[in-house]
Amino acid sequence: MSKTAFITGATSGFGLACARRFAADGWNLVLTGRREERLAAIQDELSAQCQVLTLTLDVTDAEAVKAAVDALPEPFAQVDVLLNNAGLALGTEAAQNCDLSEWQQMIDTNVGGLVTVTHALLPTLIKQGKGSSIINLGSIAGHWPYPGGNVYCGTKAFVEQFSYGLRCDLSGTGVRVTNLAPGLSESEFTLVRTGGNQDAYDNLYKGADPIQPEDVADTVFWLASLPPHLNVNQLELMPVSQAWSPFSIHREA
Template sequence: MQPTVFITGATAGFGEACARRFAQAGWSMVLTGRREERLLRLADELSGQAEVLPLVLDVRDRASMQAAISQLPEGFDRLRGLINNAGLALGTEAAQACSLDDWDTMVDTNIKGLLYSTRLLLPRLIAHGRGASIVNLGSIAGNWPYPGSHVYGATKAFVRQFSLNLRCDLQGTGVRVTNLEPGLCESEFSLVRFAGDTHKYEAVYANAQPLQPGDIAETIFWLMNQPAHININSLEVMPVTQAWSNFQIERGR
């Protein structure tokens, strides 16, 4: 029987790239996403390589998540992997000028959505035991502050700490947990953050040689295929062209 992985946010970016990478290796997959047309098209495309179950749902909807997971059909109900990928950043304004609606959406998706999928799927991962893996998509923003990161960075700091705490609770089960923290990566993520402004999107990546979603998918595949006695607690991945900047200093007062 092929191993099964559950991937949230599979309709674009890291999630879509992971679906393609795991399908290439023949894993069975449960793919979730809000955009039905995209999700079904991806599932149809990959169905020639692997068994695929598409679930059209929003990770923020606890009731829908519970219903869908409780009804996973045989063949998809015993998981070896969970990739908590669904997440987003909205806006770049300073905290004093940002939208509270954006804050709500980021908290509901990046924190609560991740919590729902994790808690609801943990019994299935524990049933698999040794070799089962959870990969949570964090961000370098959870470690390093920058202007406009306020709630987004805070949600990713939550992901980091939650991942570490999970490791403690899962001691003895054989289930592994990794917080993967990408840096600059060219994907739809920034287009969403800039509300579809393609000029801002292109400016972020211009001449920067950023990471690509396929790079992150390959990293996740590697993480999940380490020997069962190895746990990579956290992994920060940046393009060579990206580094840390100096502390800001306000002058003139």
């Protein structure tokens, strides 16, 4: 019997690449997103390889998430892997210049959405037991702050600590939990952050050979395919071009 992966934010970037990777191995897929037309196109693309169920879903809507999970039909009801991928970054300004509504949207999605979907699927994952996995898409931003990261960094720090807390609580259930923290990555995610500024997007990645969505998908699939007795708690992934710089020092004139 094929295993089932539940992937949030599956309409672009990491989520779409992961859907394609799992489909290539014949997994059943439950794919969520807010863009119905994109979900329909993805279902058309992947349905020749596996069984696909798409859900037009806002992960911040707790009632809708619970209803969708409770109504999962066979063969999608037994979820083996939850990939909490839905998330966003908005704005690159210093905190004092930020739009509060953008901060709240990041908190609602990156924190609220992640915990809402996780809470809804925990009973199913625990029932599946040994070998089931929760893979949370964190970021190196959760560990290494940078100017303009403010609330985004905070939300990804939450993802890391939430993942560790889940590991403690799920001890003995067989459910694995991983915080996957990519570094500089090229995807539509950055266009959203810059408000569609293509020049800013191009300049960020120029000459850097950044992580690609397919790199993340291969890593996620590897995590999900490890022997059931192994858990990767935290996996930080950077392109070779990315490293740390000296601390910033402000000097008085």
